[in-house]
Amino acid sequence: MTDAKNRQFLIAARPKGMVKESDFRYAETAVPEPGEGEFLVHNEIVAVEPALRGQMENRANYAAPLQIGDVMRALGAGTVVKSNNPDFPVGQKVQGLFGFQDYLVSDGKGMIGRIPDGVSGEAALYVFGGTGYxxxxxxxxxxxxxxxxxxxxxxxxxxxxxxxxxxxxxxxxxxxxxxxxxxxxxxxxxxxxxxxxxxxxxxxxxxxxxxxxxxxxxxxxxxxxxxxxxxxxxxxxxxxxxxxxxxxxxxxxxxxxxxxxxxxxxxxxxxxxxxxxxxxDHVHRYREWSQIMGKWIAEGKLKYRVDMIEGFENLPKGLIRLFTGENIGKQLIRIA
Ligand SMILES: NC(=O)c1ccc[n+]([C@@H]2O[C@H](COP(=O)([O-])OP(=O)(O)OC[C@H]3O[C@@H](n4cnc5c(N)ncnc54)[C@H](OP(=O)(O)O)[C@@H]3O)[C@@H](O)[C@H]2O)c1
Structure with missing residues (x-):
């Protein structure tokens, strides 16, 4: 992993009208090193949602403001690849606000959580996540x-x-x-x-x-x-x-x-x-709803479709697809 770099898409401009690829800027940095109590996450699947367009303009009062030059915000699912935190050992599958980037360091606080055994990254980012709920x-x-x-x-x-x-x-x-x-x-x-x-x-x-x-x-x-x-x-x-x-x-x-x-x-x-x-506003009820939805899925009553596109370079396109109506079901981008 010493040769690895951290690819990122940063916010280059507040979108005017239709969000476009030039509203993002590609960048590369070194892969960050986890400090004491921290761990390194390799981000594998990124989820996009229409509200991110408004967050690029700081229109949403429920999300922290984003600045030009920030890593584009998005939920992701990945794996812990280095760890100084016994609660998040190497191999642990995790999800959270990982952004449009390959790697990030976390101390396990804030918007990050373990993905339960038996749940795929796709399902965690969709039916067993904010979109499903x-x-x-x-x-x-x-x-x-x-x-x-x-x-x-x-x-x-x-x-x-x-x-x-x-x-x-x-x-x-x-x-x-x-x-x-x-x-x-x-x-x-x-x-x-x-x-x-x-x-x-x-x-x-x-x-x-x-x-x-x-x-x-x-x-x-x-x-x-x-x-x-x-x-x-x-x-x-x-x-x-x-x-x-x-x-x-x-x-x-x-x-x-x-x-x-x-x-x-x-x-x-x-x-x-x-x-x-x-x-x-209802995060405290997610566990309750995961049980209800999990039962319906297991019984075949509730079907879900993931629209997966491949490639880190397609992250901005993935977001734009929501506004051109190209996606069917949940738009995800596999970046690793
Ligand atoms: N309140 C909340 O907490 C909350 C949470 C999550 C999502 N949401 C909202 O729920 C909605 C659906 O989100 P999602 O993640 O499931 O996205 P999505 O429906 O998977 O993707 C967006 C879809 O919207 C349609 N669309 C795009 N532009 C349109 C337009 N001008 N007029 C009519 N339809 C248009 C497109 O389908 P067509 O081909 O049919 O046009 C596109 O596939 C969004 O409005 C989102 O902001 C709200």
């Missing part, structure tokens, strides 16, 4: 579909949406409809994940299809995208509906003032609620 908490506890309810999910073929729709079905929803950006994604939702219908928002009249599929309005709308699709959902609420504000990706690359939903007043007529949440 976002789908669980947002659907089961904020949307809380009851048996017989009707549910609409946007961003449905992405990491969160594909799980959220299946969770609604598991909890007894009578009808679950997904909205996604290609026919291939729509087919995956209906043919493999058990969604009752899917709408391609790039080629279909979403307002007409939503009206047709929810003649009495929907009981739960799980929103990952915001914008026009949120407005269409707000126009089609059943009495007592729950609107789950999980994300608003349609706005993340927009500059300047962003229009609010025109149809918000239907929340009044429908006696409905619209609730936002941030999953990191």
């Amino acid at each position: 976002t789908a669980y908490y947002g659907m089961a506890e904020v949307g809380h579909p009851k048996a017989g309810d009707t549910v609409l999910v946007s961003g449905a073929a992405g990491a969160v949406g594909s799980l959220a729709g299946q969770i609604a079905k598991i909890l007894g929803a009578a009808k679950v409809v997904g909205i996604a950006g290609s026919d291939e994604k729509c087919r995956w939702l209906t043919d493999e994940l058990g969604f009752d219908a899917a709408i391609n928002y790039k080629t279909e009249d979403v307002a007409a299809r939503v009206k047709e599929l929810f003649p009495k309005g929907m009981d739960v709308y799980y929103d990952n995208v915001g914008g026009e699709i949120l407005d269409i959902a707000l126009a089609n609420l059943a009495q007592g509906a729950r609107v789950v504000l999980c994300g608003g990706i349609s706005r993340y690359n927009k500059e300047g003032p962003i229009e609010g939903p025109k149809n918000y007043f239907n929340l009044v007529y429908a006696r409905a609620t619209m609730t936002g949440f941030i999953i990191v």
